[in-house]
Amino acid sequence: MSILNNDVLYLIFKEFRNDKKSLFSCLSVNKTWSEIIISILWINPWKYLKRGNEKILSNVIISHISDKSSERPLFNYISLCKHLNLNEIERIFYTHIQFEKIKNDIFNLFINQNTKYTHLYIPRKFDYEIHLIPEAKNCFSEIEFLSCDASIDENILIGLAEICKSIKELELFVQMDNYNYGITKLIENQNKLFKIHFIIKYTRNDNSFWKVFKSSLFKHTNTIKYFKLTEKSMERNFQKICILELGGNFSNMTLNSVEDLSIPFLRILKARDAPVKFLTNLIESSNGYLVEINIYYINILLTQKIDNNKIIQTIYQNCSNLKYLRLLFKSSNILELEKLLINCKYLDGLYIDTNLGTMDWKNLFNILTESSPISRHPMLLQFLQTGRMIKEYNDLIEKYKSEGVVKKFHYEEYSGDYFDEFEWIKVKKNY
Template sequence: MSNLNSDIFYLIFKELKDDGNALFSCLLVNKICFNIIIPILWKNPWKYLKKEINDQTIFNMEKENKYKKLLDVIISHLSDESRNNIKNKKIFLTNLYQKPLIDYISFCKHLNFNAIFDMISSIFIFYTVPIIENEIINLFINENMRFTHLYIPSRFNYKIYLIPGFENCFSGLEFLKCDLDNNDQSILEELTRTSKSIKNLELTFFGAYIPGLSGITKLIETQKELSNVSYLTYYRVNESSRKSLEDSLIKRTNNTLQYLKINKEPSNIKFFSYFVDLISLEINDSYNDSWKHLVDATLPHLKFLKAKNIPSNNLAKLIENTSEELEEISINSLRCNDSNYGDLIQTIAQSCPNLKYFMLILRNRDIINLEKVLINCQYLSGLNIVIYKYDFDFDWKKLFIILTKSSPIGLYKFKFYIFHDKSLSRLNSDSFNLFFANWKGRQPMLLQTVPIYSCISFKKYFNLIETYKAKGIVKKYEYVKHENIYYEEFEWINQRI
């Protein structure tokens, strides 16, 4: 092992960057591994705070334990001057905060104020929190740091641009996530001066009052490589604020936008016409808008479409205008009494011959339309089926017959989302046996069942599925609880952190 080139180790461990358990287990193998893994772990240490645990009490205990361990290491980097400042405020640090031999902070490329403030508030008494926050902010921002990712929470009023080293810290910024509620726009205005290479921008509006957007609009207009934008509103934001944000996206002279995520219909009816190079569009209606803008939208390069609560007739018009480029479509929520949904599935069957992954709400009356998709979309590889929550008599046997009879040869990945036991009233061992037996000779399937609510009784089929795993018909099966889901929508391999 010692003869392996360190560059090879780096490539191996870089592939494991999202698997914290694997990286931690390799830390003590030897000095070479240690020196390679530490910078990978500390590039974005905040993501390893996440963990999916069923029991909320255990989750809270583990969360606090992780917070304390990471915060202990961060505080141990504080200078003697910072420690004295804290001590002078009658806050006493224990011997746990001895300075480390390695400058872990120097490897950090993600500055996540959300995570930092959560950690501090969960460990320290409330009146000491601002003091600790201020010292840690000064620890991270200096001439020697250079961040690629920045996360700014709501009500963030620390004037970090006055700290020496601010310009150097954020001159190479590529990602910015910012909650705009009651935030000091001067921070964003200063970022406009220092950061010109932001590629990914995530904005949220959680409150109705936004004092002004001059900082963020200027920041957007000055970015040369902005390709991915998400802006989400969770209350009724005033129209002028939202329009100014949309206008700033439109005004960019070099429009490189390829990924867009929004949850409210744009105020400008021609909004989508300015972004003809979009590759990915995610639209989630939270306000019961008409989304009539989609009718005349032409997005010839669109490959990935995710829609939630969007009127089916207008969504169908958009799909018709995509020049058959769509590879992934996700429709995971419908409006009540949407009478055009069946026509939408038919439009997908007719207009998306290159479709590889498809997620849909499935009602009994739409099973026949799904068969048209299976027949016409011969590149289909993965299928996510959300059983319509008001179909209490869902016909599983009919679905399984169509899947085994009409699925294209490359389709072998399935997910079934189930809302309640009533949807399982016609599902029995005979139906499953029919499905699996008729799948014999095809590529072994990757299968997941996802109960939306934990009370759903699906476990009685586990032994039957294991039988077909032993026969090689099912390659992998998982029962994934919805509240602890750790897969991407079109992912069947566990993404561990």
């Protein structure tokens, strides 16, 4: 029975893994609780590391390699770890001690026969050949997530390609001229690649590299469902993508490259500064599967020129199953918003960007009241706006909350995160 109780406690505490404060508050309840919570915290200890506490964590790690048994920790914390974050390891040890003197000991401590990692993070210009450590095959054979920079030693990627063949999610950063052919070998060797995060910064076009790189990706066109990229080349081969995130500069994308682009099973679309034609083509080709659309503009010139009515029209004509929408709305869009509310009967969350002046709030809420189907639950609203302007209409918003038009209201001031989740679906999505 005690084993069952511990298993139940573990499942309960695991639900709080994103609530550091609650987990830490339960550490001192009793030994059983402490052991269970420690096993959860050490799955990814880097996640809970606060700036300024690096010395504490480095001391705990070093205690595992002490020759004196009296100095060793009560728990083998390292064996609990599932996330090997070499970025954080290098950062905390370079900050507090002479890392070069104990680098071998630290890497051999983490790469051991008793630990199997699911997540691996490799820093820029990393050149320590971790794949040659004897226990590496055991440690990395079940890696599901890899984050790395194209500037790391090519031999490391080639070595990992022979060990890691079950990567589901790949996050790749490419800087100026970091054309690493080892990454293509790694991609080719995967059996279950599902998500791609492709972040390109300050690169010059190297057609030979991109040709080989894209060729390695094409092998996974049937399995990749999530694609995030920050360059303006969008391949037509990935038609089975369900989630597409475009976070780069797409304002100069040529129409020829997108006019016949089709992603028929797309369910979630996130885009920053993408041209109207590109967006409308994607939305039209989604066959009504889209349930979330998050479109954001930081380019002021684009916000002034954009034909927002065209985007709104395309949405309500093609997205009858839409649940959540984030979009720039102008005063001139009110009538189209009314049509959107009528046609998108399942719309549950609306995130309004109003960075081009004041919104006619009274008219907006009248539209929400008159155009929303009677059967629909009250709307969840979130605004990107200055606090001063929102506060002026606080009484009006409270009025519509009391009348059941608005269920939950949240506003935030301008931030640098262009793809903030809708406040009410940050914890869990049901689709």
